[in-house]
Amino acid sequence: MTVKGTKRTKKFWAVVCAVIVASLMCASFSFAYFTDYDRASGKTGISLAWETNIKEEMDGNNKSITIENIGETDTIVRVRIFAGDFVTVEDRGLEKHWKQEGDWWYYDRILAPGQTTTELYAEVKTTDADADDFEVTVVHESARTVYENNKTLKAPEDWAYVPEL
Amino acid sequence: MNNRKNKKLKVLTALFGVASLVFAMLAIQSFASLRYGNSRDVDLEMGSIDVRLLENGNITPEVSKDKEGWLLRELNDQAVDPGYSYDEVIEARNTADQPEYVRVIVRKYWADEDNKRVDLDPALIKLGYKDADFNSDAWIINDAETTSEQTVYYMKKALPAKTDSPALFDRISADASLADAYTLKTSEDGKTITATYEYDGLHMGLDIEVQSIQHTSANEAITSAWGVTNVTVSDGTVSIKR
Numbered sequence: 001m002t003v004k005g006t007k008r009t010k011k012f013w014a015v016v017c018a019v020i021v022a023s024l025m026c027a028s029f030s031f032a033y034f035t036d037y038d039r040a041s042g043k044t045g046i047s048l049a050w051e052t053n054i055k056e057e058m059d060g061n062n063k064s065i066t067i068e069n070i071g072e073t074d075t076i077v078r079v080r081i082f083a084g085d086f087v088t089v090e091d092r093g094l095e096k097h098w099k100q101e102g103d104w105w106y107y108d109r110i111l112a113p114g115q116t117t118t119e120l121y122a123e124v125k126t127t128d129a130d131a132d133d134f135e136v137t138v139v140h141e142s143a144r145t146v147y148e149n150n151k152t153l154k155a156p157e158d159w160a161y162v163p164e165l
Numbered sequence: 166m167n168n169r170k171n172k173k174l175k176v177l178t179a180l181f182g183v184a185s186l187v188f189a190m191l192a193i194q195s196f197a198s199l200r201y202g203n204s205r206d207v208d209l210e211m212g213s214i215d216v217r218l219l220e221n222g223n224i225t226p227e228v229s230k231d232k233e234g235w236l237l238r239e240l241n242d243q244a245v246d247p248g249y250s251y252d253e254v255i256e257a258r259n260t261a262d263q264p265e266y267v268r269v270i271v272r273k274y275w276a277d278e279d280n281k282r283v284d285l286d287p288a289l290i291k292l293g294y295k296d297a298d299f300n301s302d303a304w305i306i307n308d309a310e311t312t313s314e315q316t317v318y319y320m321k322k323a324l325p326a327k328t329d330s331p332a333l334f335d336r337i338s339a340d341a342s343l344a345d346a347y348t349l350k351t352s353e354d355g356k357t358i359t360a361t362y363e364y365d366g367l368h369m370g371l372d373i374e375v376q377s378i379q380h381t382s383a384n385e386a387i388t389s390a391w392g393v394t395n396v397t398v399s400d401g402t403v404s405i406k407r
Contacts, residue, residue: 033386034379036265038218040225042236043276043370046339047244048347048362073244146344147248154248154341 050075052111052142061124064092067107067140068116074145076153076162078106081122082137088125093118101160108163110145110153215261216377219329221254236371237337245369248341253292257320257330257375264323265377266387266403269304269333272315272372275364282367287313289340290369294332303331307405309395319396319403323380339369 051071057064067077080103081089089105091098097118098105107117122136143156153162218225221239225232240251257267271292275285294300303321310317324330346363378386383398395406 033382033390034214035376035386035390036214036216036261037230037374037376038216038225039230039372039374040218040220040232040235041370041372042234042238043368044237044240044245045366045368046247046343046364048247048343048365049360074246144344145246146341147246148341149248150250154344 047073048144049073050142050144052077052140054079054138054140055116056138059121063122063136063138065120065122065138065140066117067111067142069111069113069142072113074110074112075142076107076145076156076159077111077117077140077142078104078159078161079120080104080139080141082139083122083124083134086124086134087136088123090121090123091118092121099161104160106159106161106163108161110163111142213261214263214265214377214379215259216265216267216324216375217258217260218373218375219254219256219258221252222256224258236373237369245339247339247343250291250293250336250338253334253337253371254332255292255334255373256332257324257377259324259326259328259330259377262326264325264380266380266383266398267320267324267330267375267377268307268391269318269320270310270315270374270376271318274314274370274372276368276370277366278368281370285364285367289343289364290371291338291340292334292336293338294335299334300332304333305403305405307393307396308407309405310393319405321403323383323401324377337371339364 049071050069050073052075053068053070055064055066055068063081065079065081067079069075079098081087089100091105095118097108098120099108100106105120109117111117122138124136143159146154146156148154151165153165155162220236225235237253245251255269257269259265259267273287273290273292275282275287275290292299299306299318304318305321307317307319318333320330343362343364347360350359350361351357352359376391378390387396387398388394397404397406
């Protein structure tokens, strides 16, 4: 009986010791070094597409040209008019925003969504008899605004001019 | 005979108890800081450390440790222009009563509406500070922990109690070359050419985690808790072995 009791006592203390050792090991890892963290995440959409629409209104043989930004992002625009020597092009806006560089007319403002350019006017200078023999073709190009830094717009390929910020 | 054994057992148990107590005290002491007041009393002070993330001066809400959708929310109402830099000032705030060492883990990614797009290049999301990639006066990169998915920055000095860190970044932008990644398609009548952009309609994502660790026994703490062996603190300055 005494031997049994001693064995039980030994077992009891062995278990107690094991529990204490295990607890202390856990405690040492939990309390040895204090750390904290804070984490946040988020995302924002990128819209690279743009959409512009040219409006050509006839005024006799002449054309009144404006471009509207019908997309959701800023754009820059330019216009080229094919009509030989029969046409002169004039910026008819109250404020002059069209700038000619080579064969193209560049609008010197960023066109925000919903905005329309001022009027560019193509006046045909020929007799009525000649007027049936030619066509005034207007080409417009637009591009998404891309920045080289916060002070300069990046020019699309082949563009000789971009608006200054 | 049995009495002798029992006595031995009791003595061993007592010794073990004392050893355990000493061990526990040592473990606790590794965090305890000694503070000397104007009097000559010495206080053994226990406390916790606490760190929070700040974006553009705004501190994260205390709802939980992980805040999804909190970063970049100010940009959600505007169309992000490629190449244009937007304010993104990232700082850490020590809200506890004692200094702490701080590191920041930054992950950038592209995502569509539902999932991350690991096939797209996170390097096209640009974080920066003034004319540099980050504020290298106050922060240092640990290349050993940096991958294509994440960059780990350590603050060079301990962040004092109740203080904001120097900014790690102050701006974010989508690289201008995004506008060069497109394919052109001409309409059937040949009058309209449409560009389709690879990154159009995607989201640029940011995941930032700031971590802090006790300033006492910093070297042991950094090794044990953060699991890095090439970061050491000497005379209050963090250095990284390359």
